[in-house]
Every structure is written in C-alpha cells, then in structure tokens.
Amino acid sequence: MAKTMTQKIIEAHLVEGEMKAGEEIALRIDQTLTQDATGTMAYLQLEAIGVTQVKTELSVSYVDHNTLQGDFRNADDHRYLQSVANKHGVVFSRPGNGICHQLHIERFARPGKTLIGSDSHTPTAGGIGSMAMGAGGLDVASAMAGMPFRIKYPKVMGIELTGKLPNWVSAKDVILEVLRRIDVKGGVGYVLEYFGEGVSTLSVPDRATITNMGTETGCTTSIFPSDEITKSFMDAESRGDQWVALQADDDAKYDEMIIINLSDLEPLAACPHSPGNIKPVRELAGTPVQQVGIGSCTNSSLRDMSVCAAMLKGKTISEKLHLVLNPGSRQVVSHLVRDNALNDLVAAGARLLENACGACIGMGAAPSTGAVSVRTYNRNFLGRSGTKDADVYLVSPETAAATALTGVFTDPRTLDMEYPKFEPPEQFDVNDNMFIFPVDESAAEGVKILRGPNIAPLPEFNPIDDVLEGAVILKTEDNITTDHIMPAGAKILPLRSNIPEISKFVFEVVDPEFPARSLENGGGFVVGGENYGQGSSREHAALAPKYLGIKAVIVKSFARIHLANLVNFGIVPLTFENPADYDAISQGDDLTLRIGDLRSDVTLTNRTTGKTTTLKHTLSDLDAQILKAGGKLAWVRTQL
Numbered sequence: 001m002a003k004t005m006t007q008k009i010i011e012a013h014l015v016e017g018e019m020k021a022g023e024e025i026a027l028r029i030d031q032t033l034t035q036d037a038t039g040t041m042a043y044l045q046l047e048a049i050g051v052t053q054v055k056t057e058l059s060v061s062y063v064d065h066n067t068l069q070g071d072f073r074n075a076d077d078h079r080y081l082q083s084v085a086n087k088h089g090v091v092f093s094r095p096g097n098g099i100c101h102q103l104h105i106e107r108f109a110r111p112g113k114t115l116i117g118s119d120s121h122t123p124t125a126g127g128i129g130s131m132a133m134g135a136g137g138l139d140v141a142s143a144m145a146g147m148p149f150r151i152k153y154p155k156v157m158g159i160e161l162t163g164k165l166p167n168w169v170s171a172k173d174v175i176l177e178v179l180r181r182i183d184v185k186g187g188v189g190y191v192l193e194y195f196g197e198g199v200s201t202l203s204v205p206d207r208a209t210i211t212n213m214g215t216e217t218g219c220t221t222s223i224f225p226s227d228e229i230t231k232s233f234m235d236a237e238s239r240g241d242q243w244v245a246l247q248a249d250d251d252a253k254y255d256e257m258i259i260i261n262l263s264d265l266e267p268l269a270a271c272p273h274s275p276g277n278i279k280p281v282r283e284l285a286g287t288p289v290q291q292v293g294i295g296s297c298t299n300s301s302l303r304d305m306s307v308c309a310a311m312l313k314g315k316t317i318s319e320k321l322h323l324v325l326n327p328g329s330r331q332v333v334s335h336l337v338r339d340n341a342l343n344d345l346v347a348a349g350a351r352l353l354e355n356a357c358g359a360c361i362g363m364g365a366a367p368s369t370g371a372v373s374v375r376t377y378n379r380n381f382l383g384r385s386g387t388k389d390a391d392v393y394l395v396s397p398e399t400a401a402a403t404a405l406t407g408v409f410t411d412p413r414t415l416d417m418e419y420p421k422f423e424p425p426e427q428f429d430v431n432d433n434m435f436i437f438p439v440d441e442s443a444a445e446g447v448k449i450l451r452g453p454n455i456a457p458l459p460e461f462n463p464i465d466d467v468l469e470g471a472v473i474l475k476t477e478d479n480i481t482t483d484h485i486m487p488a489g490a491k492i493l494p495l496r497s498n499i500p501e502i503s504k505f506v507f508e509v510v511d512p513e514f515p516a517r518s519l520e521n522g523g524g525f526v527v528g529g530e531n532y533g534q535g536s537s538r539e540h541a542a543l544a545p546k547y548l549g550i551k552a553v554i555v556k557s558f559a560r561i562h563l564a565n566l567v568n569f570g571i572v573p574l575t576f577e578n579p580a581d582y583d584a585i586s587q588g589d590d591l592t593l594r595i596g597d598l599r600s601d602v603t604l605t606n607r608t609t610g611k612t613t614t615l616k617h618t619l620s621d622l623d624a625q626i627l628k629a630g631g632k633l634a635w636v637r638t639q640l
C-alpha cells in the first residue's frame with residue numbers, strides 16, 4: 001500500500017496500538033529536547049522517575065528562554081540544568097548558544113527520526129524530515145526514561161506546493177496562507193505533510209519556518225520530505241552522513257488536501273491577537289508602527305537575517321520605531337559577522353539582543369503603551385509581548401525590514417529596491433564548543449547536582465475521588481491559550497521551578513482574582529469554549545491550576561498538548577456533549593461530577609440550577625488509570 005511520510009515513520013516506531021485514525025498509539029522516541037523554561041520541571045521529574053542515564057539516542061537540554069538573569073533565580077536554574085544533564089547523559093547547550101529549534105535543526109535533527117520536545121515549536125525539525133512533536137515536560141521526561149510517547153493516530157493533511165515564490169514573498173507567507181485557510185484549530189488531529197514540485201524551491205530553513213509555525217494550526221506536527229536540498233543542508237553542516245531520503249509514495253492517500261500555488265502568494269500578516277487572523281499586508285499599509293522585531297525560532301536563520309541586512313544596508317531605520325534583533329544561533333551570528341551583514345544591521349539602527357527567545361516570550365523589549373509591534377515571530381496572543389494593550393502583528397522578515405525603514409506598515413513589494421538574493425553557504429561555520437557533552441556513564445555517579453533556593457520540590461498529588469464537588473471558579477470563552485492560563489514574561493518566567501509561587505499568576509490576564517478565589521473555595525472547576533489550551537506546551541498551565549485545587553476542566557474542545565498535560569497532572573478533562581450545555585453553566589455555580597472510574601460518560605449535576613447533563617471525554621483506559629492515580633508521576637513510579 002502506498003504510504004505517506006507520517007505512516008512510514010510511525011510504522012518504523014510503533015510500539016503499541018493500531019494505525020487507525022483516532023486510535024491511541026505508542027511510539028518509540030529517538031531524540032528529545034527541552035528548553036530551560038520547561039526543562040527544570042522535566043529534569044526534576046526525570047529525577048523523580050529515578051532513571052540514571054537517558055535511554056534515547058540523543059537528548060539535548062537547551063537554555064534559551066529565561067536568559068535575563070535579573071537575579072539569582074534564572075542563573076540557579078541554568079546551573080541545575082547543566083549539572084543534571086551531565087549526570088544523566090544529556091547534551092547541554094549553554095545560554096548564548098542560540099534558540100533550541102534553530103540549533104536542533106542545525107546540529108542534531110535527522111530525517112526519519114522521532115523527536116519530542118518540551119516546547120510546542122519542536123515541529124521545526126519537520127523541516128529536515130524528522131517527525132517532531134511538542135509535549136509536556138513530564139512526557140519528555142518519560143521518553144528520556146525510555147517510555148514510549150502516546151498520541152492519537154493522526155490523520156494526514158497533504159499540502160501540495162506548486163509554483164515558486166515571487167520576489168519579496170517568503171516562507172513565512174506560506175505558513176500565514178495555511179493559517180488563513182485552516183485557522184488555529186484546522187490542524188487538530190492532523191499531521192501537515194508537504195509535497196509537490198514547489199518543495200524543491202524551498203531551503204531547509206524555509207521549510208523549518210513553515211513547520212515551526214504550523215504549530216499554530218493545532219496540528220500534531222508538520223513535515224517536509226528529505227531530498228537533495230536536505231542533503232546539501234546537512235553536508236553544509238558537516239553531517240551529510242546522517243542524511244537519509246524520505247518522501248511519500250506517489251499515490252499516497254491523504255485524509256484531506258490543500259493546494260497552494262506559491263507563485264500566487266503575496267505578503268501576509270497575522271493581526272492581533274491570533275496567529276490565524278490573516279490579512280494581506282497591502283491592506284494594512286500606512287498604519288504607524290512603534291516597534292519591529294526580527295528573529296525568534298520562526299525567522300532567525302542566516303537567510304532571514306541576511307535578507308534584512310541587505311535591505312537595511314546603508315540606510316537608517318525610521319526614528320518613529322525601534323528595531324530589535326534576536327538571531328537564532330551563534331552560527332548565524334558568526335556568518336553575519338564574516339559577511340559584514342551584522343554591521344549593516346547595527347549601522348542602520350538595529351538593537352542586537354541575545355541569541356535567545358527574548359521579546360517573543362516577553363523577556364525584555366516590551367512595546368510601549370498601545371503600540372503596534374510588527375514581528376517575525378509566531379505568536380501574538382494578548383499580553384504575550386509584556387504589554388497588554390499592544391497590537392502585535394506577525395509577518396515575514398521582508399515585511400518587517402521594509403516597515404523598519406518607513407515607520408509604517410509596508411508591503412515590501414512597494415519599496416524602490418532590488419530584491420536581495422541569498423545564496424546559502426556551501427559550508428556553515430560549525431562550532432560545537434557551547435555544547436557540553438555529558439560525562440561517561442561510569443563517571444556519572446560522581447556528578448553532583450546543584451540546586452538553588454528557587455527550585456522548589458515537586459508538589460505531590462493524591463488519587464482522585466469518584467465524585468468531584470465544587471464551584472465553577474472561572475468561565476472563559478473560545479481559544480483560551482496556555483499564555484492566558486499561565487502567562488510568561490520577565491516577571492513570571494523566573495518562577496517556572498517554583499509551583500507555589502508561579503501559581504499566584506494563573507489566569508492573570510483574564511482574571512487576576514482567580515488564584516485567590518480558587519484557594520478560598522477549596523478549588524473547583526474551570527469551564528471553557530472551543531480549542532481550550534492552544535499554544536505553548538507549558539505544563540505549568542495544568543500543574544499550577546492543579547496546585548490551586550482545580551479538579552476538572554469542562555470545555556467544548558481541547559488542544560492536544562494541553563489535554564495531555566491535564567491528564568499528566570490529575571485534572572479531569574471533560575467536554576460538553578451538547579455545546580449548548582456550556583450556556584447553561586455560570587461562573588459561581590456549584591457542581592457535582594460523578595466521574596467513577598472514567599471508563600464512561602460523566603454526569604454533571606448543577607446544584608445551583610438543579611439541571612443534570614452528560615459530559616464526554618476521549619480518555620483511553622491508560623489515561624483513566626493515570627488520572628485516578630493522581631497524575632502521571634505517581635503512575636509512572638508504579639510502573640518502573
């Protein structure tokens with residue numbers, strides 16, 4: 001039978017389950033990655049599981065999110081991460097080396113391999129043909145401990161690319177076009193698989209931009225074929241020997257199909273406050289802009305930075321705005337220095353930030369009050385920039401640089417300028433000296449793990465009762481992101497290793513009284529709409545509400561990673577059988593939920609209104625066991 005790339009990789013890694021849409025399958029995981037903001041929890045959990053050496057082919061711990069080091073807390077986390085990596089056989093990427101996804105595709109990702117990462121943009125590695133998925137930290141810790149990763153067997157959406165991108169239109173516009181068509185929920189349950197003659201016109205970093213931001217469609221992951229272009233990229237990274245070919249069979253069947261003619265695309269922008277709110281840049285042209293950001297894991301490759309440098313060369317950015325740059329890696333910077341492109345950027349007035357996530361996650365460079373900020377990043381959720389009333393737009397590097405020059409939203413096609421052509425180098429500057437490779441297993445016992453006062457012990461949770469009672473502490477709308485549930489930014493990110501402290505900020509942008517109200521009520525329930533928990537993989541969005549006593553979340557539908565995180569931390573995820581039942585519940589209502597052993601539907605009695613309704617769930621028997629045990633950590637311990 002003809003197969004898609006997804007089917008080929010799954011078949012080669014299937015440990016349990018049947019390859020049928022919607023069935024739970026377990027996959028062997030070859031590689032893992034973590035970053036510091038989710039990593040401290042993941043390694044505390046790995047320690048709690050009690051495995052001495054990781055069982056994967058490769059596990060890498062990156063430091064790129066929490067790099068401000070405003071006080072001892074971030075620095076302590078980094079020290080912990082370095083020591084724990086060394087002890088357990090994990091490669092450690094030092095702060096300053098770059099952003100995890102850019103580095104992973106440069107140095108480690110491989111076609112045909114499975115990768116899970118405690119970051120929702122792990123699918124970036126799909127640009128090189130890896131089946132790379134975002135997951136909660138505990139799932140990544142379990143994979144490091146050698147356990148398989150469980151997902152619902154995905155459907156495959158074939159995205160056929162034809163034609164060739166016109167000048168001034170680039171990979172970011174392709175993924176913005178995908179988002180224009182299917183929005184932030186359209187990918188749920190699917191792998192987005194790219195194929196067609198247009199694929200060969202895109203470089204690996206271009207493909208990685210597309211798979212990176214594919215996350216915003218809610219998909220399980222996105223993947224490109226591994227072809228001659230992939231091979232030359234890997235050759236240029238001095239690892240051509242790791243290349244293998246991968247593509248779908250000619251007559252492979254897709255569950256869904258989209259055709260995009262690259263030649264027809266134009267510069268696009270995602271408007272506030274959703275990556276799926278797409279408009280052509282020409283319709284926004286002329287809007288005054290106060291900040292431009294170029295970089296992040298979506299658009300910080302050498303190509304992206306070099307094109308911007310060529311556009312800014314010999315010019316000065318508009319005095320009406322600030323331009324901040326966060327390059328993806330030291331390799332990128334080293335080339336920019338050699339080509340004098342860094343000088344072109346800085347001379348034009350760009351502010352050079354660290355090779356890290358930076359402004360993308362609100363770590364510095366927050367826009368001014370009510371500002372319009374135009375960024376090459378992948379998310380523009382409310383408040384994520386650090387300024388609640390800022391309007392953040394997501395665009396290509398070309399649109400960002402054009403806007404930086406004029407001070408107003410600018411379609412780059414309207415500039416009086418020749419389109420800069422970029423030729424990728426035949427050989428990249430490979431320098432792995434900011435990776436620390438772990439000591440040999442025999443020496444691991446002597447490695448001391450260094451902890452600081454901000455690294456609080458993991459909270460322990462009890463098994464769950466058959467009947468849950470309490471009040472609706474919060475009722476929310478559709479598309480609540482994990483940035484709404486557990487915000488990040490310079491104030492809150494340093495608390496990622498300290499659940500009691502970070503829980504004080506749960507739902508801060510929605511309702512700052514939430515934590516106090518939940519504690520006063522002895523916990524209770526959250527009610528929500530469609531696509532609850534989209535966005536970041538941060539398990540703190542489950543762990544911190546659990547710590548505040550949240551017992552169940554009842555919504556119209558869930559996003560994949562958040563649903564898994566709720567199970568992992570013992571919060572029961574339930575959905576309304578009839579979406580109109582959502583309307584019949586108000587914040588403050590007292591509820592009784594008979595969950596039993598979670599093998600069947602759940603009855604909800606609203607003690608305030610007297611109404612009884614049925615709630616559904618999609619939990620497997622294993623999920624039910626994990627939940628009843630009080631979460632995955634408690635359950636895993638019983639298994640090892």
Ligand code: MIC
Nearest residue numbers: 037038119120121536537538
């Ligand atoms: C994000 O882009 O939202 C993050 C910050 O990278 C998160 C991870 C986190 O919250 O630590 C993600 O994408 O998973």
Ligand code: SF4
Nearest residue numbers: 121296297357360361
């Ligand atoms: Fe970092 Fe932003 Fe990428 Fe998340 S989306 S990994 S915060 S650069």
